[in-house]
Amino acid sequence: MASTVEIVRKETIKPSSPTSPHSKNFKFSLLDQLMPCPYAPLVLFYPSGDGLDTVGKVNLLKSSLSKILTHFYMLAGKMKDDLSIDCNDEGAYFVEARLNISLNDFLCRPDLLQIHKFLPCEVVLKGPIEGTFVSNFQVTVFECGGLAIGLCISHKVLDGHALGTFLKAWCSSMASEAENLMVPDFSAYSLFPSDDDLWLRDSTNVMWGSLFKPGKCITKRFLFNASSIAKLKAQATLKSRITRVEAVSAFLWRCTITASKNRHGFHRPSLITHLVNLRRRIVSSSLYEKSIGNLLWIASAKCNSEHEPELYHLMNEVKGAISKVDYKLTDRLRGNERKSMVTESFKELTILDGTDYLSCTSWCKLGFYEADFGWGKPIWVSSYGIGGTMVMNFVILNDTSCGEGIEAWITLDEQDMSFLQQDPELVSLTSIDPSPLHLTEHP
Structure with missing residues (x-):
């Protein structure tokens, strides 16, 4: 990004x-x-050309956000501690900024490490x-x-699912029939109460901490078109x-296994x-399609092959692995044996030296590309590039x-990424860091 974002x-x-x-x-x-x-950053990019001036668009976004915060009231509060939010109506933090280049100029060759400038705060909290x-x-x-809306x-x-619900409701609040907008469901706490106890957070911190390793990371985008996905399936x-999603995840897993072998000389x-x-793995899940919160669990699979x-x-x-996350598992998470079940699961996820790791999450079918505030759908929905001295191999689909x-945002150690980009099958099936202006024009 040649220019600086001006607040x-x-x-x-x-x-x-x-x-x-x-x-x-x-x-x-x-x-x-x-x-x-602390956050799951998201940026939506919208082209101009609908005739509505940008001042009008920004004002509409603010007024509609005010309306929707009445229903998503916790989003207008502040963090009280690790267990709760103080819903004090202080409001949502809102930044207006401008950039003196065109959207096309930026999207022609987006610098992933600069996308954080479209976000309103630091992604990693320092306190x-x-x-x-x-x-x-x-x-x-x-x-x-053109506009970039960063959240x-x-x-x-x-x-991710709840974020899609919020975006859909926010877009609906722009319309005159806003009284019919989607009202969120707050059943998550009653389904999985925390009992004012941080034992899962403490166990989670140990597990996640084992997945970070020293190194210099880099993020690249790999684009799979429909025909490439069909070949994999x-x-x-x-x-x-x-x-x-399962096919692309498994393929990228194999590519990282091969990259590791080429780097170390043997299969780890x-x-x-x-x-x-x-949400679809809870009895009477139709009640919870609009649920706010994290209704997620971690599926895992291992490969110990020497070949x-x-x-x-x-x-x-x-x-x-994904199929094991079913009605029985959610019942156990809600039952008296949940502590022993979680402890057992996290032991399997704690990484020992000499073991490679790949974490995947999917934004597919969450409706981010349907976020139309009245001037059309986004031309690109993006994450952001990660750099630093600690690495956790991570994929967002x-x-x-x-x-x-499917656009795969892959963050790896720089050395692993250099080997990954040389994988002949990956190169044949994808485009690497293509312009979002031409996402449908790839092999």
Whole structure:
């Protein structure tokens, strides 16, 4: 990014109606403690050309946000501690900014390490969470009139599915029929109460801490189109009925296994994890499709082969691991044996020296590309590039704008990434860091 993002205004957007006294304290559920990161950053890019001036768009975003915060009242509060939010109606933190280049100029060759400039706050907190805003927004206006809407909402209160629910409701609040907007469901705490206990957070910190290793990380985007995904799915066994997310995850797992072998000279044990949405794995799940919170669990699979694993074998492993996250598992998470179950699960996820690891999460089908505030759908939905001296091998899978492909945001150690980019099958099936302006124009 050749130019610097200029901050124009900072303010707080308060809910249009006060929060009722009985809702002033919002408690986190047990599963909210699974999330080690304070935020799950998201940036939506919108082209200009609809005739509405940018000042009008920004004002509409602020007024509609005020309305929707009445329903998502916890997003207008501040973090009280690791167990709850003080729903004090102080508001959401809102930043207006501008950038004196066109959106096309930026999207022609986006610098992933610069995307954080479209976000309203630091993604990694440098101090305690107490007193921080639950939700933070930034609207950046490009020279051409295009917009970037950056969101940093506490991962303690919204997982990807819940973030999609919030975006859908926010877009609906822009319309005249806003009284019909989606009202969130707050059943997560009653389903998975925390009992004012931080034992899961403490166990989670040990597990996540074992996954970070010293190194210099880098983020790259790998684009799979529909035909590439079909080729991968065709390699699954007939009994697997593999999904596109499972197929791409397993393929990337194999690619990282190969990269590790090329780097170290031999096959090391490898572990993959995948975050799994529990909403369809809870009895009477139709009640919880609009649930706010983290209704997630971690599926995991291992590969201890001393030889190059076949892709269909890894697909079966990924498929099998995800299928184990079922109604029985959610019942155990809600039952008296949950502590022993969690302890047993996390022991399997704690990484020993000499073991490789890949963490996957999917944004596919969460509706981010459907976020139309009245001037069209986003041209690109992005994460951001990560750099630093600690590495956790991490993959975010997201839809392409057409809905047929998958964009894989992969963060690895620089040396591992250099080997990964030389994988001939990966190179043949993907485009690396393509322009979002041409996401459908790739091999």
